[in-house]
Amino acid sequence: MRNPLMRVFTGLLVVLLCSSFTLAQRGQRGGRGGNRPAAPSVPHDPHDLSGIWRGNPQTLSNQPPPMTPWGQEQFKAHIPSYGPRAVPPAQGNDPTGKCDPLGYPRTLFFGRPFEIIPISGRVLQLFEWGRVMREIWTDGQQLPKEPDPKWLGTAVGKWEGDIFVIDSVGFDERAWLDHFGNPHSESMHLQERYHRLDRDTLEVTLTIDDPMTYTKPWVSDKITFRLQPNERIREEFCVPSEEESFNQGVRNPAGGVVNK
Protein backbone atom coordinates (compact mmCIF):
# COMPACT_ATOMS: atom_id res chain seq x y z
CA MET A 1 0.00 0.00 0.00
CA ARG A 2 2.78 2.40 0.94
CA ASN A 3 4.77 1.90 -2.22
CA PRO A 4 1.98 2.98 -4.62
CA LEU A 5 1.32 5.99 -2.38
CA MET A 6 4.99 6.89 -2.44
CA ARG A 7 4.93 6.64 -6.22
CA VAL A 8 2.01 9.06 -6.37
CA PHE A 9 3.77 11.59 -4.12
CA THR A 10 7.02 11.25 -6.03
CA GLY A 11 5.12 11.78 -9.28
CA LEU A 12 3.44 14.86 -7.84
CA LEU A 13 6.78 16.23 -6.74
CA VAL A 14 8.23 15.80 -10.23
CA VAL A 15 5.21 17.56 -11.77
CA LEU A 16 5.49 20.47 -9.32
CA LEU A 17 9.21 20.77 -9.91
CA CYS A 18 8.56 20.96 -13.65
CA SER A 19 5.80 23.56 -13.20
CA SER A 20 8.04 25.69 -10.99
CA PHE A 21 10.69 25.54 -13.67
CA THR A 22 8.13 26.63 -16.26
CA LEU A 23 7.07 29.57 -14.09
CA ALA A 24 10.68 30.53 -13.56
CA GLN A 25 11.24 30.48 -17.30
CA ARG A 26 8.16 32.61 -17.73
CA GLY A 27 9.51 35.13 -15.25
CA GLN A 28 12.73 35.35 -17.17
CA ARG A 29 10.97 36.01 -20.43
CA GLY A 30 8.82 38.54 -18.71
CA GLY A 31 11.74 40.68 -17.89
CA ARG A 32 10.62 41.40 -14.35
CA GLY A 33 12.20 38.26 -12.99
CA GLY A 34 14.85 38.55 -15.68
CA ASN A 35 17.68 36.54 -14.20
CA ARG A 36 18.83 35.02 -17.43
CA PRO A 37 21.83 32.73 -17.17
CA ALA A 38 25.00 34.19 -18.57
CA ALA A 39 27.74 32.41 -20.44
CA PRO A 40 29.81 29.77 -18.61
CA SER A 41 32.05 31.28 -15.99
CA VAL A 42 35.64 32.17 -16.79
CA PRO A 43 38.44 33.61 -14.64
CA HIS A 44 37.52 37.01 -13.24
CA ASP A 45 38.93 39.84 -11.17
CA PRO A 46 36.94 39.86 -7.91
CA HIS A 47 37.73 43.58 -7.49
CA ASP A 48 36.09 44.43 -10.80
CA LEU A 49 32.33 44.76 -10.33
CA SER A 50 31.76 46.48 -13.68
CA GLY A 51 29.03 45.16 -15.90
CA ILE A 52 25.27 44.93 -16.16
CA TRP A 53 23.61 42.89 -13.44
CA ARG A 54 20.09 41.68 -12.85
CA GLY A 55 18.08 39.94 -10.15
CA ASN A 56 14.66 40.26 -8.58
CA PRO A 57 15.06 40.23 -4.81
CA GLN A 58 12.01 42.42 -3.95
CA THR A 59 13.14 42.87 -0.34
CA LEU A 60 15.86 41.95 2.18
CA SER A 61 14.22 38.79 3.49
CA ASN A 62 10.77 37.43 4.15
CA GLN A 63 10.69 38.35 7.81
CA PRO A 64 11.60 41.85 8.98
CA PRO A 65 12.65 42.24 12.62
CA PRO A 66 10.00 43.44 15.08
CA MET A 67 9.09 47.08 14.54
CA THR A 68 9.03 49.85 17.11
CA PRO A 69 5.68 51.59 17.70
CA TRP A 70 6.80 54.32 15.28
CA GLY A 71 7.75 51.70 12.70
CA GLN A 72 4.41 49.95 13.08
CA GLU A 73 2.59 53.22 12.57
CA GLN A 74 4.46 53.83 9.30
CA PHE A 75 3.90 50.25 8.18
CA LYS A 76 0.14 50.51 8.72
CA ALA A 77 0.04 53.79 6.80
CA HIS A 78 1.73 52.16 3.80
CA ILE A 79 -0.86 50.29 1.71
CA PRO A 80 1.03 48.17 -0.83
CA SER A 81 0.00 46.23 -3.92
CA TYR A 82 2.53 43.48 -3.37
CA GLY A 83 2.65 40.63 -0.87
CA PRO A 84 0.19 39.50 1.76
CA ARG A 85 -1.26 43.00 2.37
CA ALA A 86 -1.73 43.67 -1.37
CA VAL A 87 -4.73 45.69 -2.52
CA PRO A 88 -5.43 46.79 -6.11
CA PRO A 89 -3.01 49.61 -6.93
CA ALA A 90 -5.90 52.03 -7.32
CA GLN A 91 -6.83 51.46 -3.68
CA GLY A 92 -3.30 51.63 -2.30
CA ASN A 93 -0.79 54.42 -1.78
CA ASP A 94 2.46 53.00 -3.15
CA PRO A 95 4.56 56.05 -4.07
CA THR A 96 5.49 54.43 -7.36
CA GLY A 97 1.83 54.69 -8.46
CA LYS A 98 2.48 58.40 -8.95
CA CYS A 99 6.00 57.93 -10.23
CA ASP A 100 7.56 59.23 -7.02
CA PRO A 101 11.18 58.12 -6.63
CA LEU A 102 11.60 54.60 -5.33
CA GLY A 103 14.48 55.66 -3.12
CA TYR A 104 17.18 53.30 -1.97
CA PRO A 105 17.42 50.36 -1.40
CA ARG A 106 14.03 49.79 -3.06
CA THR A 107 15.58 50.74 -6.42
CA LEU A 108 17.92 47.76 -6.05
CA PHE A 109 14.93 45.48 -5.42
CA PHE A 110 12.89 46.56 -8.46
CA GLY A 111 13.97 43.79 -10.81
CA ARG A 112 15.34 45.88 -13.65
CA PRO A 113 19.02 45.72 -14.68
CA PHE A 114 21.67 48.03 -13.30
CA GLU A 115 25.19 48.75 -14.41
CA ILE A 116 28.18 49.17 -12.12
CA ILE A 117 30.65 51.71 -13.49
CA PRO A 118 33.85 52.27 -11.48
CA ILE A 119 35.50 55.63 -12.16
CA SER A 120 38.17 57.63 -10.37
CA GLY A 121 37.07 58.36 -6.80
CA ARG A 122 33.60 56.90 -7.25
CA VAL A 123 31.66 53.82 -8.21
CA LEU A 124 28.50 54.58 -10.14
CA GLN A 125 25.38 52.45 -10.16
CA LEU A 126 23.17 53.20 -13.15
CA PHE A 127 19.70 51.73 -12.70
CA GLU A 128 17.49 51.18 -15.72
CA TRP A 129 14.30 52.04 -13.83
CA GLY A 130 14.18 55.82 -14.12
CA ARG A 131 17.81 55.82 -15.28
CA VAL A 132 18.71 56.62 -11.72
CA MET A 133 22.39 57.08 -11.01
CA ARG A 134 23.75 56.45 -7.54
CA GLU A 135 27.22 57.61 -6.56
CA ILE A 136 29.33 55.68 -4.09
CA TRP A 137 32.31 57.75 -3.04
CA THR A 138 35.59 55.83 -2.86
CA ASP A 139 37.95 58.79 -2.45
CA GLY A 140 38.31 58.29 1.29
CA GLN A 141 35.71 60.83 2.40
CA GLN A 142 33.70 60.06 5.50
CA LEU A 143 29.94 59.83 5.79
CA PRO A 144 28.35 63.12 6.83
CA LYS A 145 27.51 63.32 10.55
CA GLU A 146 24.22 65.16 10.07
CA PRO A 147 23.16 64.34 6.53
CA ASP A 148 20.23 65.95 4.82
CA PRO A 149 17.84 63.21 3.76
CA LYS A 150 18.01 62.21 0.09
CA TRP A 151 16.08 59.64 -1.93
CA LEU A 152 19.28 57.64 -2.48
CA GLY A 153 21.08 58.68 0.70
CA THR A 154 24.81 59.41 0.75
CA ALA A 155 27.16 56.48 0.20
CA VAL A 156 30.85 55.71 0.65
CA GLY A 157 32.57 52.48 -0.35
CA LYS A 158 35.80 50.58 0.34
CA TRP A 159 37.26 47.14 -0.24
CA GLU A 160 37.57 44.66 2.61
CA GLY A 161 39.44 41.78 0.99
CA ASP A 162 37.30 40.72 -1.97
CA ILE A 163 34.18 42.40 -0.66
CA PHE A 164 33.16 45.91 -1.66
CA VAL A 165 31.48 47.44 1.40
CA ILE A 166 29.12 50.39 0.97
CA ASP A 167 27.88 52.38 3.94
CA SER A 168 25.01 54.83 3.39
CA VAL A 169 23.13 57.29 5.57
CA GLY A 170 20.67 60.17 5.13
CA PHE A 171 17.59 58.63 3.53
CA ASP A 172 14.29 60.32 2.80
CA GLU A 173 11.72 58.43 4.85
CA ARG A 174 8.93 59.07 2.34
CA ALA A 175 10.43 56.24 0.29
CA TRP A 176 9.36 52.72 1.19
CA LEU A 177 12.08 50.23 1.93
CA ASP A 178 10.59 47.65 -0.41
CA HIS A 179 7.48 46.72 -2.42
CA PHE A 180 5.72 45.46 0.68
CA GLY A 181 5.52 48.82 2.44
CA ASN A 182 8.19 48.16 5.04
CA PRO A 183 9.31 51.54 6.33
CA HIS A 184 12.55 53.20 7.33
CA SER A 185 13.42 56.42 9.07
CA GLU A 186 15.76 59.23 8.10
CA SER A 187 18.29 57.82 10.55
CA MET A 188 18.63 54.45 8.79
CA HIS A 189 22.18 53.23 8.30
CA LEU A 190 22.47 50.83 5.38
CA GLN A 191 25.47 48.61 4.77
CA GLU A 192 25.81 46.61 1.54
CA ARG A 193 28.48 43.99 0.95
CA TYR A 194 29.09 43.15 -2.74
CA HIS A 195 30.98 39.96 -3.49
CA ARG A 196 31.64 38.81 -7.05
CA LEU A 197 31.65 35.06 -6.57
CA ASP A 198 32.55 34.30 -10.16
CA ARG A 199 32.40 36.15 -13.44
CA ASP A 200 28.63 35.85 -13.70
CA THR A 201 27.46 36.02 -10.10
CA LEU A 202 27.32 39.00 -7.77
CA GLU A 203 26.20 38.25 -4.23
CA VAL A 204 24.97 41.11 -2.08
CA THR A 205 24.12 41.17 1.61
CA LEU A 206 22.38 44.20 3.10
CA THR A 207 22.12 45.18 6.74
CA ILE A 208 19.74 47.87 7.90
CA ASP A 209 20.36 49.44 11.26
CA ASP A 210 17.44 51.71 12.04
CA PRO A 211 16.56 51.70 15.77
CA MET A 212 13.78 54.22 15.22
CA THR A 213 11.94 51.68 13.03
CA TYR A 214 13.21 48.21 13.96
CA THR A 215 14.11 46.77 17.35
CA LYS A 216 17.23 45.10 15.94
CA PRO A 217 19.26 45.21 12.71
CA TRP A 218 17.68 43.61 9.65
CA VAL A 219 20.19 41.39 7.86
CA SER A 220 19.16 40.32 4.38
CA ASP A 221 19.35 36.94 2.76
CA LYS A 222 22.23 36.53 0.35
CA ILE A 223 20.87 38.24 -2.76
CA THR A 224 22.16 37.13 -6.13
CA PHE A 225 22.49 39.18 -9.29
CA ARG A 226 23.55 37.63 -12.57
CA LEU A 227 25.79 39.23 -15.19
CA GLN A 228 23.91 40.22 -18.36
CA PRO A 229 26.71 40.14 -20.94
CA ASN A 230 24.58 40.99 -23.97
CA GLU A 231 22.33 43.52 -22.30
CA ARG A 232 22.31 47.31 -22.20
CA ILE A 233 20.63 49.81 -19.94
CA ARG A 234 17.50 50.95 -21.72
CA GLU A 235 15.41 54.06 -21.29
CA GLU A 236 12.71 53.35 -18.74
CA PHE A 237 11.17 56.36 -17.08
CA CYS A 238 8.09 56.48 -14.97
CA VAL A 239 6.38 59.46 -16.63
CA PRO A 240 3.91 61.16 -14.26
CA SER A 241 1.55 62.45 -16.97
CA GLU A 242 1.48 59.05 -18.69
CA GLU A 243 0.99 57.27 -15.38
CA GLU A 244 -1.94 59.56 -14.59
CA SER A 245 -3.47 58.76 -17.97
CA PHE A 246 -2.99 55.05 -17.25
CA ASN A 247 -4.57 55.48 -13.81
CA GLN A 248 -7.64 57.11 -15.33
CA GLY A 249 -8.02 54.74 -18.28
CA VAL A 250 -7.00 51.41 -16.79
CA ARG A 251 -5.76 51.18 -13.22
CA ASN A 252 -8.66 52.92 -11.46
CA PRO A 253 -11.53 51.12 -13.21
CA ALA A 254 -9.66 47.80 -13.03
CA GLY A 255 -9.25 48.29 -9.28
CA GLY A 256 -12.87 49.23 -8.65
CA VAL A 257 -12.24 52.95 -8.25
CA VAL A 258 -14.51 55.37 -10.11
CA ASN A 259 -12.65 58.24 -11.75
CA LYS A 260 -13.52 61.68 -10.43
Place this chain on the structure above:
Amino acid sequence: MKNSLMVVLLVAIGLLSISPLALAHHGTGISYDLSKLVTVKGVVVKYAWSNPHSQLYFDVTDEKGSVEHWSAEMNAPGNIERAGFTRRQMFDFFKPGSEVTVSGFRSKYGAPVVVFSKAVLADGREFKSQGGPGQID
Protein backbone atom coordinates in the same frame (compact mmCIF):
# COMPACT_ATOMS: atom_id res chain seq x y z
CA MET B 1 12.30 5.56 7.36
CA LYS B 2 9.54 5.50 4.78
CA ASN B 3 7.43 7.74 6.98
CA SER B 4 10.25 10.27 7.19
CA LEU B 5 10.60 10.25 3.44
CA MET B 6 6.85 10.76 3.12
CA VAL B 7 7.02 13.81 5.42
CA VAL B 8 9.88 15.27 3.38
CA LEU B 9 7.92 14.72 0.17
CA LEU B 10 4.78 16.30 1.61
CA VAL B 11 6.69 19.36 2.86
CA ALA B 12 8.42 19.70 -0.51
CA ILE B 13 5.10 19.48 -2.33
CA GLY B 14 3.62 22.11 0.00
CA LEU B 15 6.48 24.54 -0.53
CA LEU B 16 6.49 24.06 -4.28
CA SER B 17 2.75 24.63 -4.41
CA ILE B 18 2.96 27.88 -2.48
CA SER B 19 5.99 29.53 -4.08
CA PRO B 20 4.56 30.18 -7.57
CA LEU B 21 1.48 31.77 -6.00
CA ALA B 22 3.66 34.01 -3.92
CA LEU B 23 5.60 34.98 -7.03
CA ALA B 24 2.41 35.73 -8.92
CA HIS B 25 1.19 38.08 -6.19
CA HIS B 26 2.37 41.43 -7.39
CA GLY B 27 0.91 44.82 -7.98
CA THR B 28 -0.76 44.43 -11.33
CA GLY B 29 -2.24 40.98 -10.88
CA ILE B 30 -4.24 41.80 -7.79
CA SER B 31 -6.85 43.85 -9.69
CA TYR B 32 -7.70 41.07 -12.14
CA ASP B 33 -9.33 37.65 -12.00
CA LEU B 34 -6.37 35.59 -13.14
CA SER B 35 -8.35 32.36 -13.04
CA LYS B 36 -10.45 33.12 -16.10
CA LEU B 37 -9.20 34.19 -19.51
CA VAL B 38 -11.73 36.23 -21.48
CA THR B 39 -11.68 36.95 -25.20
CA VAL B 40 -13.51 39.85 -26.84
CA LYS B 41 -13.64 41.10 -30.41
CA GLY B 42 -13.53 44.81 -31.11
CA VAL B 43 -12.01 47.67 -33.03
CA VAL B 44 -8.79 49.45 -32.04
CA VAL B 45 -9.37 53.01 -30.86
CA LYS B 46 -5.91 53.85 -29.59
CA TYR B 47 -2.64 52.27 -28.60
CA ALA B 48 -0.64 54.18 -25.99
CA TRP B 49 3.13 53.59 -25.85
CA SER B 50 3.50 55.08 -22.43
CA ASN B 51 5.64 54.59 -19.36
CA PRO B 52 5.51 52.61 -17.26
CA HIS B 53 2.52 50.78 -18.80
CA SER B 54 1.48 50.69 -22.43
CA GLN B 55 -2.25 50.46 -23.02
CA LEU B 56 -4.72 49.41 -25.66
CA TYR B 57 -8.15 51.01 -25.99
CA PHE B 58 -10.75 49.28 -28.16
CA ASP B 59 -14.51 49.38 -28.69
CA VAL B 60 -16.68 46.28 -28.54
CA THR B 61 -20.12 46.34 -30.17
CA ASP B 62 -22.76 43.87 -29.00
CA GLU B 63 -25.54 42.31 -31.09
CA LYS B 64 -27.87 45.19 -30.25
CA GLY B 65 -25.38 47.70 -31.54
CA SER B 66 -24.36 49.05 -28.14
CA VAL B 67 -20.72 50.04 -27.94
CA GLU B 68 -18.67 49.34 -24.82
CA HIS B 69 -15.29 51.02 -24.34
CA TRP B 70 -12.63 48.52 -23.26
CA SER B 71 -9.04 48.98 -22.21
CA ALA B 72 -6.10 46.66 -21.67
CA GLU B 73 -3.11 47.02 -19.40
CA MET B 74 0.02 46.04 -21.29
CA ASN B 75 3.75 45.74 -20.65
CA ALA B 76 6.13 48.59 -20.04
CA PRO B 77 7.79 49.80 -23.24
CA GLY B 78 11.17 48.69 -21.88
CA ASN B 79 9.95 45.11 -21.60
CA ILE B 80 8.42 45.22 -25.07
CA GLU B 81 11.68 46.57 -26.52
CA ARG B 82 13.68 43.93 -24.67
CA ALA B 83 11.47 41.29 -26.31
CA GLY B 84 12.49 42.68 -29.71
CA PHE B 85 9.62 44.96 -30.70
CA THR B 86 9.97 48.62 -31.59
CA ARG B 87 7.57 51.45 -30.89
CA ARG B 88 6.97 51.81 -34.63
CA GLN B 89 6.07 48.12 -34.96
CA MET B 90 3.60 48.41 -32.08
CA PHE B 91 1.84 51.40 -33.62
CA ASP B 92 1.78 49.65 -37.00
CA PHE B 93 0.21 46.59 -35.39
CA PHE B 94 -2.44 48.40 -33.36
CA LYS B 95 -3.72 50.81 -36.02
CA PRO B 96 -6.90 52.68 -35.05
CA GLY B 97 -9.87 51.16 -36.87
CA SER B 98 -8.33 47.67 -37.10
CA GLU B 99 -10.45 44.73 -36.11
CA VAL B 100 -8.84 42.99 -33.14
CA THR B 101 -9.60 40.02 -30.91
CA VAL B 102 -8.18 40.60 -27.45
CA SER B 103 -7.63 37.98 -24.75
CA GLY B 104 -6.84 38.85 -21.16
CA PHE B 105 -7.90 38.58 -17.56
CA ARG B 106 -10.76 40.87 -16.64
CA SER B 107 -11.05 43.25 -13.71
CA LYS B 108 -12.39 41.58 -10.57
CA TYR B 109 -14.71 44.56 -10.26
CA GLY B 110 -16.45 43.91 -13.56
CA ALA B 111 -15.06 46.92 -15.40
CA PRO B 112 -14.37 46.38 -19.13
CA VAL B 113 -10.65 46.28 -18.47
CA VAL B 114 -8.24 43.39 -18.89
CA VAL B 115 -4.63 42.74 -18.17
CA PHE B 116 -3.48 41.92 -21.68
CA SER B 117 -2.59 38.41 -22.83
CA LYS B 118 -2.93 38.32 -26.61
CA ALA B 119 -4.27 40.24 -29.60
CA VAL B 120 -5.09 38.72 -32.97
CA LEU B 121 -5.74 40.89 -36.01
CA ALA B 122 -8.17 40.03 -38.81
CA ASP B 123 -5.27 38.84 -41.00
CA GLY B 124 -4.17 36.38 -38.30
CA ARG B 125 -1.14 38.26 -36.99
CA GLU B 126 -0.70 37.94 -33.22
CA PHE B 127 0.94 39.91 -30.47
CA LYS B 128 1.37 38.33 -27.04
CA SER B 129 2.10 39.66 -23.60
CA GLN B 130 5.83 39.82 -22.89
CA GLY B 131 5.62 38.84 -19.25
CA GLY B 132 3.72 39.71 -16.12
CA PRO B 133 0.33 38.40 -14.98
CA GLY B 134 -1.23 38.51 -18.44
CA GLN B 135 1.28 36.16 -20.04
CA ILE B 136 -0.32 32.85 -20.95
CA ASP B 137 2.43 31.05 -22.90
